[in-house]
Amino acid sequence: MSNYTMKRLRLDRVASQLLAAPTSPAARLSRPSRISRSIPQTCRHSSLYNTQPCQRRHQSTAAPQAPREEELVLEPEDGEPIPETLRSGPLPSPHPSRAASSAKLAALHARLSLSSKIPVETLARALVDPSADAHPKYNNANLAYVGSTVLHYHASETLIARYPRLPMAILFTAMKGYAGNPALHQVARAWGVESAAAPGEEVDPGLLQFDPMKPTVVMNKWGYVRAETIESQKFKSGKGLSGRVMYSSNPFGESSAAKALPNFEVDDGRNTKTMLLQNAPANAHANFVRAVIGAVHMHCGRDAAKSFVKSHFLSRTFDLSKLFEFDLPTRELARLCARENFEAPVARLESETGRLSRTPVFVVGIYSGRDKLGEAPGPDLDSARVAASINALKAWYLYSPGQVSVPSDTFAEDAAPWKPAYVDIGEIIS
């Protein structure tokens, strides 16, 4: 367990531009804009679905103020002229000013019971995937990174404190079951998020926007692809559990599943490498969910984010005992008893019926001295013994001290000092 450490995070650095509302137009203008945005000449709109006229957007979604005329002129910082080809054409995603008029967005905001501190503009930004809008100030990449770290932190501390003896492989999978892409995809769908057919300026801002054919951003543990990961991918090393702990690029013990494409630079190159994904819809939905967590964290604070994570993710039903698959349960149980100075385990037949019939049943119990470690029925003596030792092992691994406190409980002002939680030394045979 000692290998699994959380990286210390400076979340304020990642998403500070979200909260810092630009004070003066000049401050906004001074930001470099690599991709220029301009108004298309014509804008067809229906009143129900598209009530705002097209406008050039201003620089940050943080300010729900109406854009003023002088802000609408964007010039790059270094005075270098923007090519005409970049100037023309519609915006890649809806203008932030349209967020306030989208009924879909307002309904989603209310459905998630989000605090009024979170503006709808931020929620609208959370719905824009990097594949729809490559500009890091208008897509959800940064918010999603904040959200993923918050989510992984709370999921891992809860799992470790509540199940201190989980083997590493199970812990990885449990993390994925709570916070992985498939789970978050399901959460997003349960939230009633609809996706647009294709991203664009005219699309309702209440729809999730992504383009499966364009490169996007994959959330990973470090925020960037480490040199060791590339190395290990090259030489196909690091596939063992220790390697997964060391070199995995996400908290689920996986190395980056997608192949990095060198020429697709979406973001600043600061967080992530750009990738083409197998399951783009799931990734986009998951990133939206992470971005919502990030928005809650940034706008409402740590405690609100924690309770949001608890109520929406950690409260989901997840039977950890269904995750185990043993190779040699009897040997592992013997090693466990040796390690813990128990008496060697003994299998005893407790009860049986129909030994000579077509469907016999044997109930076998595993004993260590006078203590019964486990018991299971089986159709023959050997499988009953194996099942009983699996039960004994699961009872060991899934030991839970109950509702224990987690480290984040001590973040509160008047919290009691942290009492170290019991965490087991590790797996029996690894």
Add this chain to the structure above:
Amino acid sequence: MTIRALEKISVGQNGIGSFILQCKRLDIHYCDHSGSSRGMNAFIKTHLSKFAQKNPAIEFAVSPRPRKHPVMIGHYINGRQKSICVANMEPSQILKKAELLRDASGDKVKRVNKPVTSINESVRGIWSPYHGNGMAV
């Protein structure tokens, strides 16, 4: 490495931890001129603003549909729709129908025989003939 992990996904149960209203959108269609829409037009004028204010989690899309009967269509998170024709109804009747659509889960209407359905294991466990003292026959 004697333990391998099987991949599973956690299962969400609405109402545990958080509750998400299943009706996500309510389309309200009316006609300006037809007599069958008279009650619907009155409903939009008198009841709708209050109803929409009380249910902020539902997106209300009000639009005319000329020369058609008034209709309310509920869109649900499971992807299904429920539509109710409210021709010639009184505003109060239409409000009842709107509440019905709001409270529906979107599933097909099914007969519920068991008082409780659960994905959790029974707390008491299943009775086993191999344990205990047995019963003298």
Add this chain to the structure above:
Amino acid sequence: MRRISRLGKPSGARLAPAARPLAPLGTPRASTRPSPTPAAVKINTLRFYSSRQPEPLPASLTSGGKSAAPEEIVEEVEVQQFDHDQSQQQRLFVPPPRPSVAERADTITDTLYTPATTAEGLESIGGLGSWWDDPAHWPETSDFVGFKPKQKVQEPVLLEAAVRRALTETLLMKQLGQEEQLTGPWGLQGKAQHDAVLALDVRVDSDGNATVTGDLHAVADGLVVKDGESNVDSADVLPSTAEALAWKSQADQSWKGTSLQDARLKFAVIKRVMQLTGQVIPDQKLADIATARGLLATLQKPPKPKTLSQEIVAKKQDLVTLPNVAFSPKRVTRGDKDQALGRYKLIEAEFRKRDLQDGPLSVPKSREKKHWNGEA
């Protein structure tokens, strides 16, 4: 076959197409006669009525059936032709050229002439060609100008000024003894006349009878229309809103008590108000109007909203401002839904790829509309 609708609406002085019998074919007479019809009416006067003499019926209709000789009919037709020498600006519309007709085969004396048996290779002569499509033949001046202005005046202050003006004018006409003028046409003078009328003092007694004092004759002279005279001075017969507000702030309001029980008086006032503002008072409301105040209230009542969405936008702002309510004043079409989903541009691109139309919504609503407007 030309559509009849292209002939334009019949107006007062325009010749009704039905009243002009078609020149029978086969009468290749091109003699012209001086027209006995009076000089063409000035166009502006048409806003009231036609001062032309009633046209004589064709001789074929007045005389007995026996005298309907072809020659007489031709003369009638020529009499009713417009005089082509009249100045261009007074013309209502340009009539199509006379049809030219080929000689009949049996009247040709040339012995070398052989009648054709098929139409192939023959030169086509005559016909109107694209005469109807030439916009020069449909001048602006030929448009019908009605008694009632096209734009209704809706502003309460302007309506009040107009009612006051109409009432004063009617009262002074009555006071001057020109009763027959109450049902006649009055001139439309500009702001000077308006100010002059409003400067007159209206005194109302307890019975609602009103008397006007001031220089009545000067105002009355401007009102009466003499035959063949233009009666429109300027385009704006009413003052601007600001001027009307300034007038209202210092005007005496007692004139509103004037009784309108006298049917001739009421008719004259309402006719004048209609001429000034374009507001028509329906018959069922006429009986309820007893005073000038009642008339003003009827006029100033805002029009009923035509649709529910208009009413909601005007009155129920709370519904429109709710963030989770999307209110559409028009029907939400499939194209609108596609656009909100971002699917529309994909469909359009696919259409373009196949070299079809620009998109599913780009078809004009009614191609017929173009034909109605006389476009090709």
